[in-house]
Amino acid sequence: MITSALANRRTLLIGFVALIVVPLIAALAASSAATPATPRLPGVQYPQNYRDTFVLYSTVQRPDGTIRDLYINPVGADAARANRVLPASTVMVVEGYYALKNADGSYLTDADGHYVKGDPMPFVHVREKRTDWQVEDFTSTARSGAWNFGSFDMKSGADYDESLNICFLCHNTAPQDFTYSIGQLRDFGRADEPIYFFCRTTGRTACE
Ligand code: HEC
Known part of the structure; x- marks a missing residue:
């Protein structure tokens, strides 16, 4: 009984990591890659030099x-x-x-x-x-x-x-x-x- 309860918990944990944590990390990584370091300011900019x-x-x-x-x-x-x-x-x-x-x-x-x-x-x-x-x-x-x-x-x-x-x-x-x-x-x-x-x-x- 105890071993099967543990096994169930482990399955749940693996499921949680696979279904929630991994996609979340992937989504966060993708969104930070898509955001430029310095966003372009709107409108015409002063042409330096x-x-x-x-x-x-x-x-x-x-x-x-x-x-x-x-x-x-x-x-x-x-x-x-x-x-x-x-x-x-x-x-x-x-x-x-x-x-x-x-x-x-x-x-x-x-x-x-x-x-x-x-x-x-x-x-x-x-x-x-x-x-x-x-x-x-x-x-x-x-x-x-x-x-x-x-x-x-x-x-x-x-x-x-x-x-x-x-x-x-x-x-x-x-x-x-x-x-x-x-x-x-x-x-x-x-x-x-x-x-x-x-x-x-x-x-x-x-x-x-
Ligand atoms: C009442 C008319 C008028 C207004 C208002 C005006 N311009 Fe012009 N602009 C001209 C004329 C005429 C020229 C050609 C240069 C000259 O003869 O002084 C010119 C030239 C320019 C040029 C050089 C390129 C070109 O089109 O010949 C730039 C850049 C420019 N204007 C930017 C602006 C900006 C920015 C504003 C607003 C803040 C502005 N102008 C408002 C009439 C105007």
Whole structure:
């Protein structure tokens, strides 16, 4: 009797381990393997060191004394050089400056007629093209195709506090692929050097 009770207990124990414990450990191991060490933060991220790792493809100066340097990451620059549509994972950056003024209030220019950079604008604007954006990656319900937008503090790279809604709305009227500087990008692709562009309109309106 005693031996058979012990044997029953042993069978129960083996059954418990086989049916509950082993699958539980396997499930836990599988779930920890599926979780990445650092989960991706939603939305467009500040492109660290873009001045060194991206390509300056254009500088735009406007009659209101603004200067904007436009950068694109290597994958986008290669597409521009090959005259291809910008692929997913293209990142573009705008960095703005206010032109220095002469004593009479006119803008200081160098020998080429280019403005001279003064104070930087407080933010850096970024667009990123991806086909795998999730709904929670967007801070706006508006969409510009596969592009998402971000704004970052010029000095620290932290999120800059401004609405990104207008980025989508305005870029929706850009001439091609929601990209305003598509003409300069094409010229850059041909010349493989930055295009200095004298825009005739002020503010953020499309250049003529
Ligand atoms: C009222 C229109 C307007 C708004 C709003 C706007 N942009 Fe733009 N953006 C432009 C124009 C025009 C250009 C081309 C550069 C130039 O002429 O200044 C441009 C260029 C860019 C570029 C370079 C690539 C390209 O599309 O040419 C990026 C990146 C960019 N904007 C990001 C942003 C972000 C981020 C926001 C929102 C925080 C934003 N923009 C809001 C008009 C706008």
